[in-house]
Amino acid sequence: MIPINYTLRNIVKHKITSTLTVLGVSLVVFVFAGSMMLSQGLKATLVATGSDENVVVIRKSSQTEVQSILNLEQAQLVSTTPEIARGGDGSPLFTNEIYVLISLDKRSDSSAANVVVRGVTPQSLALRPNIRIVEGRMWQNAGSEIIAGKSAAERFTGCGLGEKVRFGAREWTVVGIFDAQSSGFDSELWGDIDQMMDAFRRPVYSSLTFRMADTTQFTAMKARLENDRRLPVEVLREKEYYANQSRTITTFLGITGTVISLIFSLGAIVGAMITMYAAVANRTKEIGTLRALGFGRMSILFVFFMESVFISFAGGILGLGAAYFLRFVRVSTTNWDTFSEIAFNFAISPDIVFSALIFAVAMGMVGGFLPAVRAARLKIVDSLRAV
16 A cells, blocks of 8 residues: 555645645635534524523414414413422512514614514513623613613614614613623513503513423423413423524525535536646656556555545635634624524534535545546556656
């Protein structure tokens, strides 16, 4: 078997062609990893919005809070569920919330986007202990005051601390900024539910959220509530509910990214193939000498095949290195399930790293196979006669 260092020396020896192929592969891997990181970032943001202990109740078949309507009687029935946990003061950890979309202008380009206004109760904060006020204060029920998520305050006109925003036939003052630890709540505006119901003239709730005292009882509780004829509801774990909201757009991003990467990969494969065919042409005498020394056709095929794989693997490492810095980039898009604007970061995971490297190696294997076969089929006499 021909030593591996022979392959590595030849890669270094042909710097220009090898570098160009590495750059071509790295570009494809960058696009491939970037699209996967985009989907992963959105999914991670929405999943982080939920808690394993919390349960969300929405109207049956509504899928999201946007379409959900629950009346006061139904909310009262759910609030008496015995599985609901109790706080330190003995009150149930249960909240009614309304969910309304409003249109606001972005600070960056003044284009309009949908922003979530959520009417909440004091228990809403108790159910989400990761949310904390980082600037200003909590609203007071006596005035038209709201608090804004950190991302909403940064991206939308009128949502900064001390600014005013108009919706629901009122002008609201932003008296606080809250940090929701990069979850979906960071892109929302929160206010007192009674004031929000009055402003939007909505005598109904969008969702009910509560914490379970014992999460192992979820299946039995879900069956009981969903089979109650007085409650046409769907009961979901909060994490599952928010994960479902990312399904449509992450599927679209994943398919689009894969298609684009496959198209780009054709160019990278051709580049690898040209590089290896040039290597075979330039090293014809070398191949003949190796054959004369007793190395078989399979050894020749293997060494050229591995040279292409090594070049592509190097391109994969370079592309992943560049894609890694995308995790510091924050983007926003419209969530097609809720029609609201959401901000999130690119996110990388071991699965993305593994998939990107496999993709890079696959390009090298496809691009290097035919040139390797060509090298292995050269006859010893013809190779040694080559000029």
